[in-house]
Amino acid sequence: MMAGLVTVVVLLVAMVVAVPVAKRFGFGAPLGYLAAGLAVGPAGLGLVTNVEAIAHASELGVVMLLFLIGLELRPARLWVMRKSVLGLGGAQVGVTAALVAGLGIALLGLPVPAALVIGFGLALSSTAMALPMLAERGLLANQSGRNAFSVLLFQDLAIIPAVALLPLLGNGSVPDADGAWVAVAKAAAAVAVVLVGGRFLLRPLFRIVDRAGTPEIFTATALLVVIGTAVLVEEAGLSMSLGAFMAGVLLSDSEYRHEVQADIQPFEGLLLGLFFVSVGMGTDLPALMAQPLRFAALALGVMAAKALVMVVLARVAGVPVAGAVRMGAVLSQGGEFGFVLFGLAVAGGSMTQEQASAAMLVVTLSMIATPFVFAAAERWLVPRLLAKPKRPFDSIAEDGSPVIICGFGRVGQVVGRVLRMRGIPFTALEKNAAQVDFVRKFGNKVYYGDPTRVELLRAAGAEKARVLVVALAETEESLRVVEVARRHFPNLTLFVRARNRWHVHQLMDRGVENPVRETFDSSLRLTADVLRELGVADDEVARTIDTFRAHDERTLVRQHAVHHDEGRLIQTTRQAAEELQSLFEADRAER
Structure with a gap:
């Protein structure tokens, strides 16, 4: 044995x-x-x-x-x-x-x-x-x-x-x-x-x-x-x-x-x-x-x-x-x-x-x-x-579009569809050739090219455009586009898709105000639907979601100052959780 x-x-x-x-x-x-x-x-x-x-x-x-x-x-x-x-x-x-x-x-x-x-x-x-x-x-x-x-x-x-x-x-x-x-x-x-x-x-x-x-x-x-x-x-x-x-x-x-x-x-x-x-x-x-x-x-x-x-x-x-x-x-x-x-x-x-x-x-x-x-x-x-033979990037004839969208995937396409519905012209840049060919079948105006290249942004009219939407899925590519735009095209107002809190802090380091977290709003909407299904009144659902949103955004800004220090970042996370619990307890006591 x-x-x-x-x-x-x-x-x-x-x-x-x-x-x-x-x-x-x-x-x-x-x-x-x-x-x-x-x-x-x-x-x-x-x-x-x-x-x-x-x-x-x-x-x-x-x-x-x-x-x-x-x-x-x-x-x-x-x-x-x-x-x-x-x-x-x-x-x-x-x-x-x-x-x-x-x-x-x-x-x-x-x-x-x-x-x-x-x-x-x-x-x-x-x-x-x-x-x-x-x-x-x-x-x-x-x-x-x-x-x-x-x-x-x-x-x-x-x-x-x-x-x-x-x-x-x-x-x-x-x-x-x-x-x-x-x-x-x-x-x-x-x-x-x-x-x-x-x-x-x-x-x-x-x-x-x-x-x-x-x-x-x-x-x-x-x-x-x-x-x-x-x-x-x-x-x-x-x-x-x-x-x-x-x-x-x-x-x-x-x-x-x-x-x-x-x-x-x-x-x-x-x-x-x-x-x-x-x-x-x-x-x-x-x-x-x-x-x-x-x-x-x-x-x-x-x-x-x-x-x-x-x-x-x-x-x-x-x-x-x-x-x-x-x-x-x-x-x-x-x-x-x-x-x-x-x-x-x-x-x-x-x-x-x-x-x-x-x-x-x-x-x-x-x-x-x-x-x-x-x-x-x-x-x-x-x-x-x-590996397929490298396809040359598209040549772009500048047409004075006020909006440039970098990345025409699931996020960039929603932005583009709404702009087109409002009659606002835009120029979309996408690095995935297969994605470009696919969305073009539906009449979308999108060009094949690497939006991290300053020459491509200049050809797309970045010097005269008003808004640059950065909807890229890859975090590092997103940060490079922001750096290029900040350095060469200070006239642009940036709206940037953020993958997570770390990405938000990196964007804030580069001077981007209010990055849009891609799953944050949808998660809050889902939470609101869950609360309503559980019998919570609409006004109380709205107050709960607004309280959480405001507190999370304040915490995000506060953590930006210490995001390079893991110990202090953990400490602020714990403090934020305690503060949020106190806010909800106080709100419950008032009712």
């Missing part, structure tokens, strides 16, 4: 140390977990030796990941994705497997059965690695992220027929027909049980548990659904991950989806991390040290081949260059199902233990290298591919 607890402590310490360091240097959590496994495993410090037991337990992380993915994929959405799943995913697996198998036969002299198994195994990518890397950068919702998920989903489905066909490669004989039909029947029965049971039993089950009002039992029920479905499907000879994915899809339309997701997420994150730790611990460092260049070349060669195939197929499917490169980088590694396939292939006689160990080491090295490759692509390659 104590030995098991010591192992848990060692693993947790390694994870707590390695993951923040990896994320600090921009390589993502998976690399941190792999490094932790390498450090404490048999080939490292040797603090943990029961690698196989940990690997079995950690498989639940992949299972829960697929369940959560299923929760996000409603059946209607899954149907919409069918073309990318079957088309792009099928092409990736088929082409990559054929290419890797051909290279294995031509360059390494592998027997055909072993080459086919290795080709297919290395064509698979790591769902557990790719999806977290995409999620960390918020890329799952864009086109390349969705397509990458489609490919991964097809790979998870493809492992089923691959495992079923392995006996054909073992000794060249066709497996017993009766046994094959029994296996197919078991698999079909398991899928039917999951689909029918999920359709008619899951919601009533969660409804009964929810009425009990015991949160921990609800969590236990969610875990039972995930693990029970996975075990049922595995017993039928299918992938545990596939069973969990189906359960997630069946629950995706239910009213309990979000609560189940919140209960499962913490277990998924920790167990998925443990999966990568087990991969790191299982790395055959002695074999790698014996032939480091050979294995490094094999891993890099596989990654290059997979990335090239993925980029070409993605481009054929209409994915932009930057998205295709991103898909190639994130899917270039081998996957966790490769370990399963190679182990079964050894048991079936289609490849030797030496070949399987070498293939597993290549998969591990590719998984270790992928966070570096993906981070490098995201930092240096993708931004250059996304």
